[in-house]
Amino acid sequence: MIPDTYLYILLGMGVVTYVPRWLPLALLSNRRLPEWFEQWLDLIPAAILSALILPILITTGEPRHLDLLRPELLVAVPTLLFAVKTRSLAGTVVVGMFLFWLAGKFL
Amino acid sequence: MHSDTPNNRWTEVLKDGIIGAWPICLGYLPIGLAFGVIAQKAGLSPLEIGLMSVLVYAGSAQFIAVSMLSAGAGLVPTVLTTFTVNLRHLLMSSSLSTFMRNLGPGRLSLFAYGVTDESFALNSVKFRGGRWDWRRALVLNHTANLAWIASTVAGGFGGEFIPAGAFGIDYALVAMFICLLIFQLRGMLYVAVAIIAGVLAVVISLLIPGNSYIVIASVIAAALGVVIRRKRSFPRTEGQP
Numbered sequence: 208m209i210p211d212t213y214l215y216i217l218l219g220m221g222v223v224t225y226v227p228r229w230l231p232l233a234l235l236s237n238r239r240l241p242e243w244f245e246q247w248l249d250l251i252p253a254a255i256l257s258a259l260i261l262p263i264l265i266t267t268g269e270p271r272h273l274d275l276l277r278p279e280l281l282v283a284v285p286t287l288l289f290a291v292k293t294r295s296l297a298g299t300v301v302v303g304m305f306l307f308w309l310a311g312k313f314l
Numbered sequence: 315m316h317s318d319t320p321n322n323r324w325t326e327v328l329k330d331g332i333i334g335a336w337p338i339c340l341g342y343l344p345i346g347l348a349f350g351v352i353a354q355k356a357g358l359s360p361l362e363i364g365l366m367s368v369l370v371y372a373g374s375a376q377f378i379a380v381s382m383l384s385a386g387a388g389l390v391p392t393v394l395t396t397f398t399v400n401l402r403h404l405l406m407s408s409s410l411s412t413f414m415r416n417l418g419p420g421r422l423s424l425f426a427y428g429v430t431d432e433s434f435a436l437n438s439v440k441f442r443g444g445r446w447d448w449r450r451a452l453v454l455n456h457t458a459n460l461a462w463i464a465s466t467v468a469g470g471f472g473g474e475f476i477p478a479g480a481f482g483i484d485y486a487l488v489a490m491f492i493c494l495l496i497f498q499l500r501g502m503l504y505v506a507v508a509i510i511a512g513v514l515a516v517v518i519s520l521l522i523p524g525n526s527y528i529v530i531a532s533v534i535a536a537a538l539g540v541v542i543r544r545k546r547s548f549p550r551t552e553g554q555p
Contacts, residue, residue: 209357212389214365219393220379221369224400229426231408236415236422243540250539251409252438253504254511254532255402256495259431261512262519262527263488271519282485283492290493300337303489308482 278310322449331453334440338432338454339461341487345373346462350469352377356384360470367463372430374525375399376466402528406434413441414448421448428455432487435494442497503543511535 210216240248264280266273286303293299346367353363358380366376375396382392407429414422425448433455440446440454499505511531518527 209362209383210388213362213383216379216383216389216392217366217369219389220366220375220396223393223397224370224372224375224403225427227397227401227404228407228429229423231404232411232414232422232426233419235408235411236417240412243544245412246540246543247536248409248412250504250507250536251405251532252435253495253498253508254535254539255405255409255431255528256435256491256498257508257512258515258528258531258535259435260488260491260495262515266516266519270523273516273520279485279488283488286489287492287496290496294497296337296490296493296497299493300340300486300489303485303492304482306482307485307489308480311482 278307278314281314282306282310322447327449328453330446331450332457334436334450335433335454335457335461337486337490338436338458340483341432341490342373342458342461343465344483345487346465347469349373349376349380350466351472352469353380353466354470354472356380358470360467363470364463364467367466370396371427371459371462372396372400373462399525402431402525402532403429403434405529405532406431410434410437410441413437413451417448421452425452425455428452428459430455430458432490433458435491439494439497503539506542507535507539510538 260283262271264277264283265275267277268274282303285306286299289302290299350360350363353366353376354360358366366379370376370379378399379392379396382395407426410429414425417425433451437446437451437454441451495508499508511534514531514534515527518530519525
């Protein structure tokens with residue numbers, strides 16, 4: 208059942224989603240930052256990407272548990288090697304999709 | 315013209331931004347359709363679904379919100395959960411702010427709306443590679459946003475439209491993230507930070523429910539990276555412990 212207050216809920220969700228997206232840009236982008244902080248921010252993309260991907264590849268379920276036999280992981284290995292070798296984003300996406308499709312056929 | 319200076323004719327900017335967004339659009343399609351189908355089953359009209367995608371624009375938070383609402387949750391718990399699920403964007407916008415210099419509050423606010431896991435990952439790499447600026451990043455963000463809105467609304471009309479598992483499309487974003495991670499590994503320090511972040515994320519995700527593992531693991535791993543970097547660039551001199 209969707210409550211009558213749906214629109215207010217959306218507005219609330221919108222505000223609490225937008226503020227964390229906006230605040231750092233408003234506060235930091237036109238400011239000189241201490242060197243250690245710049246270095247820390249420089250490492251954030253590598254850290255976040257790895258923190259986003261690895262749990263998707265080797266954990267599953269609710270509550271989460273380890274699962275090293277997922278097709279996601281199996282396909283990730285050649286996809287990663289392809290990315291390292293070619294450094295092509297388009298190629299990696301296409302190859303990853305194709306291999307995942309193959310894995311779905313045969314696993 | 316200097317080769318690193320992007321051509322700023324608006325047609326070029328639009329073209330670069332839209333073409334740059336294609337892996338995200340491809341990846342959003344199955345997820346958006348799936349979301350639309352689930353939301354429609356929970357009793358939302360295509361208009362209400364589209365409104366959520368416009369006002370919130372956050373994939374996993376929208377899935378969670380719909381399941382909470384259909385389980386009878388009210389305003390406060392739904393909004394609080396959305397807040398915690400989306401807090402990770404704080405880190406992403408902080409990192410992106412280093413590329414967004416000398417822009418007015420209006421432009422920054424417009425850009426902030428489109429910061430997602432996917433646009434953050436893609437824009438970070440593109441800014442680093444040169445020939446990329448805030449205009450192209452903004453177009454990329456809003457192209458991805460349109461793809462999300464359109465696919466969620468389409469799903470809300472009651473169709474997956476593409477059969478489950480077709481063309482391996484469900485793997486598009488994972489493959490994109492893998493490739494963008496490789497692009498971010500610009501030295502051994504980055505590799506070390508990525509390994510630490512990945513391992514921490516897995517361990518924390520097994521211990522704590524929800525997605526707080528992304529922020530916790532990234533903050534710690536990047537901080538350790540700064541420490542490692544400082545230790546290496548200031549080698550210990552003789553006589554010090």
